[in-house]
Amino acid sequence: MQQRKYFGTDGIRGEANKELTIDIAVRLGYALAYYLKKKNPDKKKIDVVIGSDTRISGYMLRSALMAGISSMGVHITYVGVLPTPGVAYLTQVKSADAGIMISASHNPAKDNGIKIFRSNGTKLPDEIELELEVLMDDYEEISKECVVGDKVGKILMEDDDYFLYRDYLLSTVKGDFSGMKIILDSANGAAFKLARSVFSRLGAEIVSINDLPTGTNINVKCGSTHPEILAKVVIGYSADLGLAYDGDADRLMAVDKFGNIIDGDKIISILALNLKEKDELNNNKVVTTVMSNMGFEKYLENKGITLVRANVGDRYVIAKMKEQGLNLGGEQSGHIIMSDYNTTGDGVLVSLKLVEALRDCGKSIDELVSGIVDWPQILINVRVENSKKNTWDENSAIKEIIRIKEKEMDGLGRVLVRTSGTEPLVRVMVEGKDKIQVDSVAAVIADVVKKELE
Template identity: 50%
Template sequence: MGRLFGTDGVRGVANTELTAELAYRLGRAGAYVLTRGKQNAKIVVGKDTRISGDMLEAALVAGILSVGGNAIRVGVVSTPGVAYLTRTLGADAGVMISASHNPVADNGIKFFGGDGFKLLDQAEEEIESLLQGEDRMPRPVAGDIGRVEDRSDAVSLYIDYLRTTIPNRFDGLKVVLDCGNGAAFHIAPEVFRALGAEVIAINSQPNGVNINVKCGSTYPDVVREAVLQHSAAIGLSFDGDADRLIAVDEKGQLVDGDYVMAILGRSLKAAGELAKDTIVTTVMSNVGFVKAARELGIELVRTAVGDRYVMEAMREGGYVLGGEQSGHIIMLRHNTTGDGILTAIQLTNVLVAEGKPLSELRSIMRSYPQVLVNVRVGSKEGWDQNENIKHAIRKVEEELGDEGRVLVRPSGTEPLIRVMAEGPDQDQVQEYVDSIANVVRKELGALQ
């Protein structure tokens, strides 16, 4: 068996790769590992709006009950909602059934510990090891079998909590929310309406198969058009499980994760609430964000791509703000994972508190043109020791100087070398990337 757990739980095409049988076994193994030795252990189970969610939930819950765990079903909720409810309800673990921004055919299962944080590699490896070979986990009988508790009120607890994380109301502010026909469809509009905003909700009628279909955070043009059509102050777009946010300002300009971190970082620093005046981000953050942070007197800690690496660095360093350009923003004072709806109200709160349009707040940084080329190669082995490749990279770095950067890295899952560069001029950056990519092709044996 290959490794099941990826960077964000177990994912696959529902009912072929991620089957009900696998979900049942994951429920058994996950409950056993995460609640071992505890009496009347409780596990929160949530899901997004995918049609396969019901099937996988039924199987997963059956697995939990079969080892004596108790399942608290909270229905359709965001991934950060599961993290919050796991802590609030005093559960021993939490599970979210979602494939985030992936198409509807996919689904996933991700576990949280009782502290609301995603599992460390060691726990995932232990769960996975139990799926190999004969099943020797407990099979209690009679009154020791687990029970199901349905908590229809649980999502309201999360909504009420979100409202308490900001001091201001949004009375009279016109806001467009693109819910991606996913988990945000009922949560985001209710939160913003409760705060007084005039809400225009789009893609908020999930039918089981329309999640992420040409909408949500991976299609920002959708919310942009709605903002311009309705003359709204801000547009906020979520992915399928609402742990990611992409925004647009009143002019329709993109406000991605880098802009959001810059705006929130400046606000927190001014309030004396940005721990160590530091933001944690990944190597993919735009050079414009790096320059803006420097001008603001904010230090950056850079990690590998992936919100789990951002979280690890935040916890190790005691930092409170981190995230990715893609819109995963982690605000550790409020939640234990990236939270798109939390980020949305925090960003809107800065808008209201400063009395400035988002376009003015956005001017805190300039996003430099970025070009990425994926080179399919015969072998990635030794790419970083190849003198010709290193020379090509150094040459471009010297020409860009402080006005840009180069990032060349291998794909973790495919025979690809990713060549990325940023700089002031789009055409020039394209030439730089092409020059490095051509050397990579020549040296490593490009595949079609």
């Protein structure tokens, strides 16, 4: 794939006003508007939906982005602070030509990002992102097509569109949650109003924490990446469970009544079994990533559910789901996609469906995941010559030792070798039922990698 200049694995992201600058935002606005106009030459009115999380830099970037877009005659509906999946949903509902979320997700408050959705609510494919990058670097030329005077695009502030998304989420639940006590941690982010609103309307007893955003406290020792405080509050309030979102609420992590963290894989297991019981789990398969534990895989297998692995990253999970026609997938990190309801990971939606599943089966979350026993796992980071790190999978000695050791484990373990994207490291991960064997296999493979690539 062609080397990228601006876009990463999830849009454009970086420290606000340093790596993600006003200049980049304006040029992206120009480029996207130009692209949409060229793609729809006969369309008289082109519309873009924009939402944001609670970061203080969001106002700055939003203004720059809107300036570039509207100066090309494209109209904008700003829907206010809303989770990323809410923007994806409204892009479809409002028949917009594109949607944009201004957020750096689970990153620190100093960072920000820009994600773009197509009219169907899915993220842009690589080829369109690369096309936009070319246009961004040619903005002096494409800006010649800016409109003038009263031909510029209108900018509408439609904060009430929040209710369209909220009411849609409510419509996905049958019955209510009366009699349940739930602690919500919104990470001082995009779900700070939405989460407590939907759960309160469904009759649950709610305690909401980290729901007072200042613009600088998003994700600070809270939310899905730091659920430690949530765990203490769940215990302190004798709650049934806790639910934690990240800054843009496309992730969910849970906490049981004993304060144990329930990761994305375990949440997927509960949802998968619930869907299977209702005969609603497509092909009785789920998609997770290469990082999912084999103990989790064997647990699902024993329940009649096949685990399909994708590369790390929600875009790869979604691609695998589409490829095999599946309706549930996600990652350990809490990105969980229920494609019957939305096109992207949706933390609030998934939390509603999780609580609905708990209510329907009459069991607590700790009871439902008690049968999942993670197999021992070890990760060894091998420092190698940076110029050689991406050649490990072409090295005959490394490939042979991996083959031998995987055969030794005889289906009761696996080897995963990956390179670091930022450091001169080859990561050797070994997982298996027997810890002594796992440690031994990892050490042997790591020694060969070091010998061959240092």
